[in-house]
Amino acid sequence: MLLEAGGSEWALPVALVREIAPHAPARPVPDAPGHVAGVVNLHGRILPVVDLRDRAGESGVRPAGAALVVAALPEGLVAVAVDAVGDVVVASPRRGRPRGLPLAEGVARLHGGREVVVLDLARLAGGAVAAPAAPARAQKVFQNDRPRPPAR
Numbered sequence: 424m425l426l427e428a429g430g431s432e433w434a435l436p437v438a439l440v441r442e443i444a445p446h447a448p449a450r451p452v453p454d455a456p457g458h459v460a461g462v463v464n465l466h467g468r469i470l471p472v473v474d475l476r477d478r479a480g481e482s483g484v485r486p487a488g489a490a491l492v493v494a495a496l497p498e499g500l501v502a503v504a505v506d507a508v509g510d511v512v513v514a515s516p517r518r519g520r521p522r523g524l525p526l527a528e529g530v531a532r533l534h535g536g537r538e539v540v541v542l543d544l545a546r547l548a549g550g551a552v553a554a555p556a557a558p559a560r561a562q563k564v565f566q567n568d569r570p571r572p573p574a575r
Contacts, residue, residue: 425509425539426492428474429481434531434541435503437511439494446489446504449474459551463491463502471551474504478526478547494544498552501544514539 424437442465449461449472460472470493476482491502514531521527521540528543 424492424511426475426503426505426542427507427509428505429476429479429483431479431481432509432539433475433479434512434514434539435492435494435544436541439496439544440492441495441500442493443508444491444493444502446485446491449502449504456550458549460504465491465493465502468500470500470502471548472502472504473548473551475542475547476504476506478549496545496548496552501548501552503544503547514541 424435424440426433426435444465447463447465449463451461452459452471455461455471458473458478460474460477462469463472464470472491476485485504486506489504489506490508492505492508493500493502512533514533520543521530524540526540526542526547528541528546530538531541532538
């Protein structure tokens with residue numbers, strides 16, 4: 424699946440993708456690693472958010488139509504904030520990890536010969552699934568969202 428972030432195009436194996444949701448701002452979590460933008464409450468699940476733009480060293484304003492790509496790691500789900508989700512394409516993998524691209528699993532050749540960097544989701548997440556490992560801490564971020572019983 425093709426993704427865009429900060430003017431760059433990336434690919435993520437579609438087998439890892441569980442859902443694509445509209446972008447929602449992440450709520451910061453105290454003591455979370457710097458690459459974790461925060462957490463979101465998606466369908467009652469608290470998910471860590473990793474911003475692909477930030478992880479790739481890019482900056483700028485998030486465009487309308489941005490999305491959260493919910494992807495699966497063995498440790499659990501992570502939401503990847505992207506500027507846009509592109510097509511699902513068939514690509515021919517090229518062997519070897521590209522030098523100087525620590526978030527890359529490899530490079531894939533698309534129809535027509537264009538190449539795109541395939542993300543290594545585990546490196547991109549960098550332990551984010553366990554980061555709000557203080558689930559209680561992440562849950563506290565959303566405590567104010569819960570309805571309170573009426574005062575007597």
